[in-house]
Amino acid sequence: MKRYLFITLMLMVAVSSTFAQATSQGTTTPAQTPTGQGAEKVEGPASAPATVTNIFGNFINLNLQTAGQDTNSSKFEEYRAVPEGFAGPELRVFGETTASTFLVSAENLMEDDRRLYIWADSDLIEADVLYDVIPHKLGNEAKSIETIVSNQAQGISDVIQANFQSQLEARFANPATRSQINYAYLRGLVEPLINTTEVFDLGFTRQRASVKLGFMPGSPITTTLTLFQENRDGNRSSGTAFGFGNVVETAEPIEYRTRDVRLSLEAPLMGNNLLLRGSIGVNQFQNAVTSYTFDNPFRVTHSTDASAYQAPASASVNGAAFGRMALPPDNRQISGGVGAIYKLPRNSRLTADVSFGRLTQNDELLPYTTNLAILEANPVLGLPPAQQFDGRINSIGVNVQFTSRPMANLNLTARYRMYDVENESRRYDTPGFIAFDATFQQGDRTSVPYGWSSNRAEVLASYDFNFLTLEGGVRRDIMERTFRETGETTENIVHVAADVRPFSWMVWRNSFEFGDRDYDEYDQVRGESASFHEDEQVNIPGLRRFDQAKRDTQRIVSMLTVTPFGGNFAVSANYVRYFDDYGDSSEFGLVEWKNQAITVDADYTPSERWNAFAFYANEDWRGFQRGRQSGATFSVNPLDNWSADLNDKANTFGAGANFSIVPEKASLNFTGRVQTVSGYGDFESPPGGAPDVAVDIPNIDDTKLLTFTGELTYRLAQAWELGLGAWIERYKIKDDLNTGTQQYLPASFFLAPNDLGYKGSTAYVRTTYRW
Amino acid sequence: MTKFLPWSLAIAFLFCVGAAMAQTPDPQSAKSGPGFDVAECQSCHAETLFTNFQHTPHAKKIAGSCAECHGDVAAHAKMKMEGEEGIGPVFSFKRVTPQQRNEKCLSCHEKGRQANWHGGAHDRRKVDCTSCHSVHFFKSQRAQLRTVRESETCYTCHAQVRAQGMRQSHHPIREGKMECGSCHDPHSSTTRGMLKAESVNDLCYSCHADKRGPFFWEHAPVRENCQHCHTPHGSNHERLLVAKQPWLCQRCHMVTRHPGTLYHGLNATSGPTASNRAIEHGCRNCHNAVHGTNHPGSPYLGR
Numbered sequence A: 001m002k003r004y005l006f007i008t009l010m011l012m013v014a015v016s017s018t019f020a021q022a023t024s025q026g027t028t029t030p031a032q033t034p035t036g037q038g039a040e041k042v043e044g045p046a047s048a049p050a051t052v053t054n055i056f057g058n059f060i061n062l063n064l065q066t067a068g069q070d071t072n073s074s075k076f077e078e079y080r081a082v083p084e085g086f087a088g089p090e091l092r093v094f095g096e097t098t099a100s101t102f103l104v105s106a107e108n109l110m111e112d113d114r115r116l117y118i119w120a121d122s123d124l125i126e127a128d129v130l131y132d133v134i135p136h137k138l139g140n141e142a143k144s145i146e147t148i149v150s151n152q153a154q155g156i157s158d159v160i161q162a163n164f165q166s167q168l169e170a171r172f173a174n175p176a177t178r179s180q181i182n183y184a185y186l187r188g189l190v191e192p193l194i195n196t197t198e199v200f201d202l203g204f205t206r207q208r209a210s211v212k213l214g215f216m217p218g219s220p221i222t223t224t225l226t227l228f229q230e231n232r233d234g235n236r237s238s239g240t241a242f243g244f245g246n247v248v249e250t251a252e253p254i255e256y257r258t259r260d261v262r263l264s265l266e267a268p269l270m271g272n273n274l275l276l277r278g279s280i281g282v283n284q285f286q287n288a289v290t291s292y293t294f295d296n297p298f299r300v301t302h303s304t305d306a307s308a309y310q311a312p313a314s315a316s317v318n319g320a321a322f323g324r325m326a327l328p329p330d331n332r333q334i335s336g337g338v339g340a341i342y343k344l345p346r347n348s349r350l351t352a353d354v355s356f357g358r359l360t361q362n363d364e365l366l367p368y369t370t371n372l373a374i375l376e377a378n379p380v381l382g383l384p385p386a387q388q389f390d391g392r393i394n395s396i397g398v399n400v401q402f403t404s405r406p407m408a409n410l411n412l413t414a415r416y417r418m419y420d421v422e423n424e425s426r427r428y429d430t431p432g433f434i435a436f437d438a439t440f441q442q443g444d445r446t447s448v449p450y451g452w453s454s455n456r457a458e459v460l461a462s463y464d465f466n467f468l469t470l471e472g473g474v475r476r477d478i479m480e481r482t483f484r485e486t487g488e489t490t491e492n493i494v495h496v497a498a499d500v501r502p503f504s505w506m507v508w509r510n511s512f513e514f515g516d517r518d519y520d521e522y523d524q525v526r527g528e529s530a531s532f533h534e535d536e537q538v539n540i541p542g543l544r545r546f547d548q549a550k551r552d553t554q555r556i557v558s559m560l561t562v563t564p565f566g567g568n569f570a571v572s573a574n575y576v577r578y579f580d581d582y583g584d585s586s587e588f589g590l591v592e593w594k595n596q597a598i599t600v601d602a603d604y605t606p607s608e609r610w611n612a613f614a615f616y617a618n619e620d621w622r623g624f625q626r627g628r629q630s631g632a633t634f635s636v637n638p639l640d641n642w643s644a645d646l647n648d649k650a651n652t653f654g655a656g657a658n659f660s661i662v663p664e665k666a667s668l669n670f671t672g673r674v675q676t677v678s679g680y681g682d683f684e685s686p687p688g689g690a691p692d693v694a695v696d697i698p699n700i701d702d703t704k705l706l707t708f709t710g711e712l713t714y715r716l717a718q719a720w721e722l723g724l725g726a727w728i729e730r731y732k733i734k735d736d737l738n739t740g741t742q743q744y745l746p747a748s749f750f751l752a753p754n755d756l757g758y759k760g761s762t763a764y765v766r767t768t769y770r771w
Numbered sequence B: 001m002t003k004f005l006p007w008s009l010a011i012a013f014l015f016c017v018g019a020a021m022a023q024t025p026d027p028q029s030a031k032s033g034p035g036f037d038v039a040e041c042q043s044c045h046a047e048t049l050f051t052n053f054q055h056t057p058h059a060k061k062i063a064g065s066c067a068e069c070h071g072d073v074a075a076h077a078k079m080k081m082e083g084e085e086g087i088g089p090v091f092s093f094k095r096v097t098p099q100q101r102n103e104k105c106l107s108c109h110e111k112g113r114q115a116n117w118h119g120g121a122h123d124r125r126k127v128d129c130t131s132c133h134s135v136h137f138f139k140s141q142r143a144q145l146r147t148v149r150e151s152e153t154c155y156t157c158h159a160q161v162r163a164q165g166m167r168q169s170h171h172p173i174r175e176g177k178m179e180c181g182s183c184h185d186p187h188s189s190t191t192r193g194m195l196k197a198e199s200v201n202d203l204c205y206s207c208h209a210d211k212r213g214p215f216f217w218e219h220a221p222v223r224e225n226c227q228h229c230h231t232p233h234g235s236n237h238e239r240l241l242v243a244k245q246p247w248l249c250q251r252c253h254m255v256t257r258h259p260g261t262l263y264h265g266l267n268a269t270s271g272p273t274a275s276n277r278a279i280e281h282g283c284r285n286c287h288n289a290v291h292g293t294n295h296p297g298s299p300y301l302g303r
Helices: A002-023 A156-175 A183-194 A372-377 B005-021 B036-043 B065-070 B073-081 B098-109 B112-116 B150-153 B157-165 B200-205 B222-225
Strands: A059-070 A085-094 A100-107 A115-122 A127-145 A145-150 A153-155 A198-215 A222-241 A248-270 A275-285 A290-295 A322-327 A331-344 A348-361 A391-407 A410-423 A429-435 A441-447 A451-465 A468-482 A488-500 A504-518 A552-562 A569-581 A588-607 A610-628 A642-663 A667-683 A703-717 A720-734 A758-770
Touching: A127 A222, A127 A248, A145 A198, A156 A183, A198 A248, A222 A322, A248 A290, A331 A391, A372 A441, A410 A468, A410 B222, A451 B222, A569 B157, A588 A703, A588 B157, A610 B157, A642 B157, B036 B073, B065 B073, B098 B112, B150 B157
Parallel strands: A153 A290
Antiparallel strands: A059 A085, A059 A758, A085 A100, A100 A115, A115 A127, A127 A198, A145 A153, A198 A222, A222 A248, A248 A275, A275 A331, A290 A322, A331 A348, A348 A391, A391 A410, A410 A451, A429 A441, A451 A468, A468 A488, A488 A504, A504 A552, A552 A569, A569 A588, A588 A610, A610 A642, A642 A667, A667 A703, A703 A720, A720 A758
């Protein structure tokens, strides 16, 4: 790992030093003010690019800014840094020497979201170097009852655990008080623990560096070597439970390293009529933390019984003293491919590509359980089924495509694609299932390496009339899956498109797709129950999993663009409708899924002095599903049926303008956007059944995001520019399932971080020097 | 058989490369247009040429630069100097069909990603190179796009994706840390959705290699397609999910006891009967390892 990092850094240093040398000889270019039609800036005051964005002008700028928000929500800085005081700098240097051309671009070099991009080319080599830091803040002020001892262990004081255990065992021992082990009692018990918890932020940072080298760029043979490394460090929330009655959310450590090396070549042959290409690469993922342990707040010693997975409750107060969570294992992928494009007469091309991949994972397997009481009773669980996993997946892809334009107005396309994922991971027999390290449920199982393959064939033809292009085609998708309910699903899709251009300033594109998917048979026992040694019903009869269910699909896209008045004014209106209907076969499960959107964009540029733009989007997302509630056995009572109609409606509006107040001297630009999402959970259930009367959730997914940015720029002298800007953001969220979460709720300890609404704002003065 | 396939392909590839290197460069690739270069055309077309264009390979590395793309500029200049109307025999990108524009660009650029242009959705729908790129008036740092940021170019037509990007759960596109081109190749004709990988999962693994496995206990739809559960352009559900938990999981899991139970308004955080199967992360409060696990005792992905 260090070797890759070292090589990367050395390359960056070498390229940078070349730039530094060349800068002194570089040419200067006059600055320009782009019209900025419809251009939106990268969000965030620290990320605010210069108003004058002539990328080939050399400049450096620095912000002096003030920033703040009314709460400490992580959402404000989810993927960005919003510093106070001096922020930036942003730097761009473009230059050339007699032998090379280069560009150095840097953003927020002093910040937690810094980015450095270097490009250079010469007759010998073209280099593309990127260093990028991407923060991902997931929640501030998380409150865990577990103290983080190391990256592999989190814990609670033994004294506290022993105290809670003894109190619970005493209460459980007395039949009169056993039934009082409920939320009210437990809340009172854990209240002192909650009040003494540590507070920390959830999130991680990606540090990425990539170097792409193209050798002999002027040569007909293209040779490219790409090196990549990413370090991910931090944490995220993890659902770590000791039973249905004892969820303990913890912070999962993240210490990932991903490295990738790839070589690709491309060569023209036969007078450029044949293009050969190929690549091969290795991608390695390493996780420094294989697993981590966490304490059960209610037990200091291990114990078990058949109901311990419900503890602490009136049924049991047993369970493990601590649990262990497996984290993503190290793995490696080798992949590559070869291909060719052959030019045929009549504007025809035959393309063929073959790709392969091999994915391997051989990490050590964890023990079956941490619970010594289970191990004492079941010595067979003392060792994992193997020391290491021995997992591997091979994939092969084949693409063959023929395109032709035998006449000026006729286009033909035919393609075939096969992709096969063969999971050759070793299968292991296990003696049963350990529920939350609390209860061993005996029953032989075998691990199931899922695989699949797809075959797709498509034929398309289009013909251009003078103002009308008509296109038609058919596609057939066949999916085969191993260890799934269906052996094969087949989808036939008809595609029709019509593009109309009645005037030079008007384009109306329309496309329609209608699909019909069917399966050979749907056998629930063949599904995930493949892991059971005896047939087991794993789903209610009548449920069809939506990835394999019979389905009718509609895809409608209509897009109208008009640019009258010589192109100064452009309006575009789109209509999109995606509809999947599973109703023919799915009594339960997903029945309908719909997405419908209408968007309108407008841009007006009457002169080089100013332009304005606006956009609006209305979206409707809906998923309708049905279920039936069961107890210990599958219900056959229709009164136990229920349905959930989950709907999100989103309205987005944005507008902005750019003004050149005094050409080459002063400019003003601003952008505002607002999005409102209103969700609704509409539940139905007939009275008298097990769910009885369902209650809707009116506040689900409700958010409102408002942003406004504005900047006034003034050129003080040829080399100096001053910018005065502000940035305001308002975010609201109301979700009855996710907002208002307290640290301890029935049967659950939550981290309850602040990732909620906020009011954030920034004002800054930017100084820019150009040379 | 499959064990030897990668090596066979690698050897075949090396053989082909060797054959390619033995070829003599095509003399046609060094063709040049008649007369006139950038400086001469600039006398009339200063606005077109005295821009970022002058620093690009188009201006610096192509002999007879203007003529290379615009044809007989000498005849055009002679015509104009003699006061004739029209543009003469020059190739004007504004006056030809999208396919003619594309053919002109592809005469040099039909390699790399662009080699797959023919037959793709953009090609078939008459989107042409100049719809997104501008040789003379580009604004982007890379690829000479018409807009400062790549995603703005795509939003010109794919407007709904811009709205999805404003959702509370989103990839860092609006923050400038990703672009549409991070996942899509607009020149491609061989993969669905113009993805830059052989499959959806292979693409997602390039940033989320921790989800790659293979695992001791797997989750079948996860192995097949990340998009069964995630929607990459933006969502108001946590972690870019297509629907909220537990109902997302209940689309496939309708077993006895809790998987088939209806969770509804009474189970909200504010109610007296809040359920840890509905609030916060729903099913994932217990079944955290939904992408797979190496824990042999956890077929239900709880550890």
